[in-house]
Amino acid sequence: MALMTAEEYKAKLDDGRVVYYRGERIKNVATDPNISTCVNTMAVDYEMAHDPKYKDLALVDDPELGEPVSRYYYKPQSADDLLKAYDLIVTSTALADGYIPLAHDIGSDALNAITITAHMMGNQDYMDRAENFRRYLKKEDIASCAAVTCVKGDRMLRPSDQEQLHPDYYVRVVDKNNKGIVVRGAKVHITGAAYCQEIIAVPCRQMTEQDSDYAVSFAIPPNTKGITQVIRPFRSSLSSIEFPNERPLRMHTDSLIIFDDVFIPWERVFLCGEWKFAATMVYNFALMHRRTGCAYRVPLSEQLLGMAKAIADYNGVTKAAHVREKITDLIIYLETLKALSKAACYDFVRHGDMAVPNPVTTNIAKYHFAHNYHDVVKVIQDLSGGLLVTAPTFKDYQNPDTHDFIDKYLGAKKGVSTEQRLRMLDLIRRMTGADLETICLHGEGSPMAERMTIWMEGAKVMEQCKRLVEEMAGIK
Ligand SMILES: Cc1cc2nc3c(=O)[nH]c(=O)nc-3n(C[C@H](O)[C@H](O)[C@H](O)COP(=O)(O)OP(=O)(O)OC[C@H]3O[C@@H](n4cnc5c(N)ncnc54)[C@H](O)[C@@H]3O)c2cc1C
Incomplete structure (x- = not known):
């Protein structure tokens, strides 16, 4: 089968999957007036693959299949492969106005973690299953998601210790036969699960021997019997009191996925009881996905910088010393994220037959982004002033009774229209x-x-540095 078009991807979603939103079951996610916005966001990945401008970035000639496949499902071999994958995520996220399309990236992070874990275990059966599954994803150009986070119950209790309430706070194996396994439990916050074609499940923490039933990884289509999703949109749509915008709206939903005794055939099981390797799998997923996450956030950081500069310009305060200081901090924030993300690709490590971004640098990049994000938002809210939350609505701006007053009194710097200023404030509020x-x-x-x-991976460097100063101090 050739690469899917966006329309082919959408047509396949009408498959009887059980998805609930606002208390009602959705008939077809692709045509539902609310959820189709999310489907269109995921479809950006398929549009790029057919667009001459982005094709070379989105696809790679697969030596095994002898045909172009999504770059996401291709196993990176070098720093160049990792950098191209990084560029692809940055470009597609920028195209979708800061929303990663998500058709392949997070699923491929889970798939790569499964592959690495199978190699580390030296388990040929799992290696073969992972390779067969990868081949299927590549050939059929499947949209996938990663279901890692379990609902978890009491965070301080291990999966097998949660019995006092119930034993299903982490997804677990409840039955096995010669054809496959049966799983029960729930995963939460799973982005894109309602409109992908494969859910790839990975454990979310390290396990002990008592937790063996919870050490389970598998892949399954969302329309499989026993799967129910309850979804919530991430960020609400443009409200009627904001200035209308002709750009296509981008959005995703996150799912609570309930696995109510779902049968998984053996060929789709990638971990089943090998508790020592649950940590390996989630560790490698986190590594892959944090690199992906840093790339998502580059366009967002550019937007944050752009909004700070725009609103400071509109308010006429850019030349003030403290404003320049604050915007300089945002430049440092953006460029540090880019530099660390790229450095992680150049300084890659190898796992089996795959190049993997440097674990320490990747985690520092992600930590830098997350840790400082609220400070960046604070700068933008500070520069925006109180109008960010008190500005009259678009409806009042439209009303002839109030339009001229608003236009006259809510202007700021010469040359910047009131509408321009109010539109920017709408965007900042949304972002x-x-x-x-x-x-x-x-x-x-x-x-x-x-x-x-960072602490675990930094152990070697810490010891080297300690040894260095011990030598300097004359300690043998
Ligand atoms: C919009 C969105 C999209 C997401 N998409 C996906 C997705 O597609 N797939 C997926 O698998 N996941 C997804 N996630 C989940 C994300 O990875 C989790 O939110 C994250 O791992 C935190 O887990 P939690 O939300 O359960 O928070 P919690 O685990 O409840 O954490 C809350 C706080 O408790 C602390 N804490 C938790 N456990 C312990 C402990 N044992 N000891 C000490 N401190 C503890 C944490 O450090 C944190 O400070 C998404 C999350 C969001 C918000």
């Missing part, structure tokens, strides 16, 4: 709300998860 603040903090793991990885 700095709680949804984005939360994804920037928690997406790809909370900041503490990045710090823990």
